Amino acid sequence: MRNEYGWLFSVPETLADLPEGVDCDAFKTVMALAMDAGCDYVLFDRDVPPVPYLEAFDW
Secondary structure, eight states, rough: OOEEEEEEEEEOOSGGGGGTTTHHHHHHHHHHHHHHTTSSSSETTTOOOOOOTTTOOOO
């Protein structure tokens, strides 16, 4: 889901379950961290400061 504040993604069981064509290593890293933490969803919120241990990209 997308709204004016960011994006909400459901976390797959495995990286192999990501939709075909997802080829972003940064996104896969976040999904892998979410899987390891037992999360069901990941919210990319534009108003939250970056997580220190993840690479940030200036779009």
